[in-house]
Structure formats: C-alpha cells, structure tokens
Amino acid sequence: MSTPVLFFVDDLAEGLEPSAQRFHQADPTAAQINVLDLSVTRGDGIFETAGVQHGSIMALDAHLTRFAHSAAMLDLPQPRLEVWAAAIRAAVAAHEPADMLSAKFIMTRGIEGTGVPVGWVYVFEGDEHDHEREHGISVVTLDRGYRHDVAQTSPWLLQGAKTLSYAVNKAVLREAARRGAEDVIFVSSDGFVLEGPTSSVILLRDGRFSTPALDQGILAGTTQADAFTILEAQGHTVEYRQIRADELVGADGLWLLSSTRCAAPVRELDGAPVPIAREISDALNTALLARTK
C-alpha cells in the first residue's frame, strides 16, 4: 500500500482571520488533532470522499457543492471552495500515482470554544472493489427509524447533511455482518427506500431505473447522479421518486453506488437472490470508471 498524503487547509472558510498560506502538508502518521476538537468529542463536522481515477478527481464540483450544503445545515462557516479545490488537487498531485485513490476532506467545528474550524484533505489508496463489481454484494434492509419526510419536519436531525457523526452508519454494517451480509439499505419508518450508510440506491424494475427522491432526508449521491447521466445517454429511462420497500422484492437489478466502489450490484437482499443485470452493470461500471472528471 502506498503512503497516504495529508494536507491541512488554512484559509478554509468565510469570515475567519485571513491566513498567510492557503494550505500546507503535514505528517499523517503524527498526532495532529487536539482532544478538544469537536470532531473528536461530538462528531461535529462534515466530510466528503471523492474518487480519484488515474489522477483525475471524479465529480469534484458535486462533492464541493454538497460539502457547502452540509456546512450550511450545520451552521458552520461556508468553506472557501476554491481553496479546498486547490488543496485537494495539490494533495492528489503529492501522492504517488495509482489507478484509484480516495480524497477525503473534512471540516470540523474546531477546538471547543475557539469558533475556528479545522480542515484537512487526506489522500489514500483504498481497498480494491473489482470483486464486488463483478460478483455483487449481499445486503440487508434496516429501519432508519425516521419517517421519509423528517428532513422537512425536523431539520435539526441533520438528515441530508454528510456529518462526522457516523456511529450509526458503522453500527448498521456490524448488524449486517451479524446477518451474514456486507451492506445495508436504510428504509424509513414509514416504509420507503432511503440510501445505504455510505451509498445511494438505484433500482431497475419494469425497464425503468429509479432512485429515491432527494427530499427524503438522504444525500444527493454524486456517483448516482453520474450514473443517471450515463444511463440516460445509453437510452435508458431514469427517475427520482418515492420507492416503497416492497418494490425491492422482484427487482430486475439493484445497485449501491459510491465514489470509489462505483456501482456494486446487489446479488442478495435479506437472504433472497436478486438478479445481477450483467450487461447493464458492466456497461455502467465501465462508463463510471472511464469518467475523467
């Protein structure tokens, strides 16, 4: 495994003291974060993870847009996106070349009491996902506990923001493992398909590709959006809509989409087999892996 690269972003958000430098490199093996940083003590911050294919950062604008949206939802200062983009590009350039890298960027509320956010970019070579794209994944549905409309009724629950408070997103993967599965599709308490803990859902049924409408407290998937563009260009019909959980039974194809894994076909859902739409799946992944921005 190659050596990861860490860049701290200095001039990171609006309304803060100007910084002499925009960003700087740091040692990822050294301790860098204070025990009072609110990311540590409260999971109070936001993040994004972009895929980097052959040195090209995928969907960077979409990730930056979502980062700014998450900041607004958490009442954080607005990130200076042009500085973040430059820091991300510099960190990727400082990493030794690889087929696929991940560029994770984080902004925390900073050390408690200071009101000054802390931010960094971490570029690393993650796991290979060829096997999942080829052979599919086993998934269970789990109740997310919230109604589908909770983002409208109760915005303080931060559904739709990509925060650092991801203990539940990790706990559901352990629950999936206990059930002999590898991943999860969240279902709302009133029975609608939402998203995975780190992915978006696309369903193929009756010749149409559907993904859950974005007003249901879920993240706008950057890879899902690119996949819809690709599928439309290939002549398929795509739609954002409410999807009932029982529609997943009898799917003609089902995928979890995320930045570096791309489109992982579901081969088993709650213990029952799901067909892998092989030709469609391979064509979709070939196109996703060939994106150059």
Add this chain to the structure above:
Amino acid sequence: MSTPVLFFVDDLAEGLEPSAQRFHQADPTAAQINVLDLSVTRGDGIFETAGVQHGSIMALDAHLTRFAHSAAMLDLPQPRLEVWAAAIRAAVAAHEPADMLSAKFIMTRGIEGTGVPVGWVYVFEGDEHDHEREHGISVVTLDRGYRHDVAQTSPWLLQGAKTLSYAVNKAVLREAARRGAEDVIFVSSDGFVLEGPTSSVILLRDGRFSTPALDQGILAGTTQADAFTILEAQGHTVEYRQIRADELVGADGLWLLSSTRCAAPVRELDGAPVPIAREISDALNTALLARTK
C-alpha cells in the same frame, strides 16, 4: 480558569495486548489524536462526564456502568473499569483544587484498521451553573424523529448509548437558540417525553415526580437517579413511566438534570411559563451538591 489535566489510559480494555503502564499524563494543549482515529472521522466511540465536587467524583460507579453498557452497544471491547477509575482519580488529583470540576472520559474505536481503542480522561473547570439553578432555564420541545420503542425495534440506531456522534445534540441547541431558548427536551415521533440532549427530565405533577421510563431509547441519568434517591428520602413519590408530551403543559415543576449543572428548573417551555417549585428545587440542588460520592 485553571489548567486542564489530560491522562491517556493505556491498559484500557479487555482482550488487548497488555500494557506496561496503566495510564500516563499528557499535554492537553498539544495535538494528541491521529486524523484516522475513528472518533474524528466517524464519531465512533463513547464518553461520560462526571461532576467532581470538592475533589470527590460524583456517581463514578454509575458513570462507569453506563460506559461499559455503551461499549457493549457499540461492540467495543469492554473497558477495564478498575483502570479507568484509577486514571480518573489520578487525573482529578493532578488538577488544582476547585469547587466543581468535570471529569470527561472517552474511549474511541482507535485508528482505523488497527482494532485498538484509544482512551483518555480530561479534567477541567467548566462553566458556573448557579444562575441556571437559581433563575431557571428556557426550554423548547423538539421532535427526536424516533418512536419511543426504537431501542427495542432497531438497536443499531444506538439509542441509549452515549456515543461521540453528537452532532444532532449540538444542532438542537442551535435550533433552541434560534427560538430564543437555552435547552431542549426531546419528544418521540409518537409523542412521548424522552430526555434533553445532555440531560434527563424530571416532571412534578399532581404531587408525584416522574421521569421517562428507561426502555424508551434514552440514557439512564446518573444525576436523575441520585435525585430520585434524594426525593424519596425527603418523603416524595417518584416513578419511572411513559410521559406524554402534553403532560408537560400544566406541570407543577420541571427540571433538566446533568452531572455538573445538577437540577436546572425549567422556567419557560415552548414560550409558556412553568412554575419554579422553589423550595423543592433548592432542597434538591443542596442535596445534589452535597453528595460526597
């Protein structure tokens, strides 16, 4: 403000490599945490905050018990409670004397990929709470989004564990501030009183003191438990039960309880005045502040 004290716990959990030392002091002003620590990136860990009155740690056993319970809920290794207790006592002893201190202790899942938790104790002098105990606080009720029985139906949502994923607990305080209030009482999506973001609720109505039954996905309040012991000893009737949100209207007294604030009377709920049961409130706080363990 006095200088905080930081102790890392080395021999911190069952099933790990034995450590030559049990704990050691560190510099809280220096960076101590790696950017890959799962507390930073995922809010993946647990914590407790005990009050320390005149050098005596309040309800330490109850905090340690809850810490172990949270660890089990997150599938973390079981903390070695005797080591944690010794580290907490040592950190408190290393702090300069003060009327009231807070001892916060944290165990994270550690640096991603290592499987080795990281833990520490942080002792500090927090804010004064005399004004809140004397004059009361303004509170709003906010929907927690979950049904009251979610801990039974969906344990992977970690309700009832005290985790580091507290972004929502901070967001609701900002929502309260937008509504001109200082604190929050969470209500379940099906209309039952739950808890505050960092406190327990006690309601006085019809001569009885009630707190929400603990099987509703809430934390077992250490200060609330001591308060019930005190109230019973003073001849009052106390009960754990389901409390409907509409029962808060027309309360004869209402308190939020937490370790260092003790019993903060609510003087206003959702904009309507709530009587401060002055004699009861003062007697309760006097007793809570006089606890010697």
